[in-house]
Amino acid sequence: MLLMKMREKCLAILMALFGTLIYQSVLADSWQSSALSSDLEFIASYQGLPINGRFNRFSVAANTDQATQLTQLDVRVFISSADMGSSEINQAIQTTDWFNSGDFSEAIFTSQHLETVSRTENNAEYIAHGELQLKGLKNSIAVPLSWKNNGSDQVVIAGELTLDRSDFGIGIGDWASGEQIGLAVRVSFAVQLDRTNE
Amino acid sequence: MAKKGDLDEWSWLSKLFHWVTAGLIFIQIPLGFYAKDLKLSPLKIDMFIWHKSIGMLILLVVIMRLLWRIRSTIPLPIAATAIEKALATAAHAVLYGLMLALPLSGWLISSAANFPVKLFWLIPLPAISGPDESVKLLATEIHIACVISLICILIVHIGAALRHHILLKDDALKRMWF
Numbered sequence A: 001m002l003l004m005k006m007r008e009k010c011l012a013i014l015m016a017l018f019g020t021l022i023y024q025s026v027l028a029d030s031w032q033s034s035a036l037s038s039d040l041e042f043i044a045s046y047q048g049l050p051i052n053g054r055f056n057r058f059s060v061a062a063n064t065d066q067a068t069q070l071t072q073l074d075v076r077v078f079i080s081s082a083d084m085g086s087s088e089i090n091q092a093i094q095t096t097d098w099f100n101s102g103d104f105s106e107a108i109f110t111s112q113h114l115e116t117v118s119r120t121e122n123n124a125e126y127i128a129h130g131e132l133q134l135k136g137l138k139n140s141i142a143v144p145l146s147w148k149n150n151g152s153d154q155v156v157i158a159g160e161l162t163l164d165r166s167d168f169g170i171g172i173g174d175w176a177s178g179e180q181i182g183l184a185v186r187v188s189f190a191v192q193l194d195r196t197n198e
Numbered sequence B: 001m002a003k004k005g006d007l008d009e010w011s012w013l014s015k016l017f018h019w020v021t022a023g024l025i026f027i028q029i030p031l032g033f034y035a036k037d038l039k040l041s042p043l044k045i046d047m048f049i050w051h052k053s054i055g056m057l058i059l060l061v062v063i064m065r066l067l068w069r070i071r072s073t074i075p076l077p078i079a080a081t082a083i084e085k086a087l088a089t090a091a092h093a094v095l096y097g098l099m100l101a102l103p104l105s106g107w108l109i110s111s112a113a114n115f116p117v118k119l120f121w122l123i124p125l126p127a128i129s130g131p132d133e134s135v136k137l138l139a140t141e142i143h144i145a146c147v148i149s150l151i152c153i154l155i156v157h158i159g160a161a162l163r164h165h166i167l168l169k170d171d172a173l174k175r176m177w178f
């Protein structure tokens, strides 16, 4: 009798666990950026004047839990797609002194620690804490971002942050000083994510 | 247009304008070649900031010079024949044209190449074109064609001045000097 009870209990617990797992896998979501309606831009400075640039190829993947709380963010940027509106500058920034895309073709940012700043039904503000790997160097950064529902299967995440190019060895040697080409680089993004549940 | 008068020499301001532009152009041409041949480095960028600054200064001086020329009285040409006179007038007109076309085409290169610049590290130069590769290439060709024309005409111009001074022994050079 006692044995029976134990077994039933175990079964009940197992079923409950399994149930939550199924429930979670149904309700937890993954999201993927849509290349057409996403922008990743940066503003460098030269003699204190802004020069704009953008990455034409990058991808963002995100996960949310059953409460559509952001739980994971993965960003990959294809460095060779950097475009600063000039063929001379575009060539220059791919060289070893700058991005060295020959050796480091991708920048990767991953965050599993998404701090919620505020949240309403359709909008949320987060700070994504994570590591940015760029030109082979890793640095912890905090990326403030807003999350806006555009419909049940579509959201837009957007945000801005400032990076210091010297933290990633971008612009070394003669370029290391920020006198001509500033050290601070403003990065901004607005990315459309679509729900991609299998 | 300028009145042509029976003057012995150019006005003081005309002389100043002539020699200031001449001095700036003699710095600007070698600077342009030098800066262009440097490999990309902060030095190259600094040299181009100088090139663009001096070039825009030339534009400003030439505009003031032309305005002054229209309002002032200038001496009659010294020329033995009508053809010589026409050639001198044409050469001077082309020199003025090039002194305008060079900075303007340079400004267009700089703008279309999406390269902002603060002239003399002080004054931001506004862009006269958005970033555009084909505009940049065209403007560069115009700039270089103007450079070559300028060098050729200057050889003739300086040669003519020396011819007047040394061979013809007239006052052409003296009346432009102080």
Ligand code: HEM
Pocket (backbone or CB within 6 Å): B018, B021, B022, B023, B025, B026, B069, B076, B077, B078, B092, B093, B095, B096, B099, B154, B157, B158, B161, B162, B172, B173, B174, B175, B176
């Ligand atoms: C060593 C160099 C130079 C010498 C010896 C020289 C000599 C002269 C002389 C003697 C005149 C007066 C002609 C006259 O009285 O009819 C003159 C006029 C002129 N020069 Fe030069 N010059 C020199 C360089 C330059 C340069 C670099 C430029 C500009 C790119 C230039 C542009 C002009 C122009 C436009 C005039 C006509 C002035 C007018 O009609 O308003 N010269 N030059």
Ligand code: HEM
Pocket (backbone or CB within 6 Å): B025, B028, B029, B030, B031, B032, B033, B036, B051, B052, B053, B054, B055, B056, B058, B099, B102, B103, B104, B105, B106, B107, B108, B109, B110, B140, B143, B144, B147
């Ligand atoms: C009277 C004025 C000017 C003169 C005589 C002049 C002369 C020259 C020369 C000799 C060169 C090198 C030739 C070459 O490219 O093969 C050059 C290149 C250049 N100049 Fe100027 N320049 C003038 C004004 C300007 C101005 C005002 C700017 C910009 C605001 C400018 C921008 C440039 C640029 C960007 C190049 C490099 C072009 C290239 O990539 O080939 N220039 N200039």
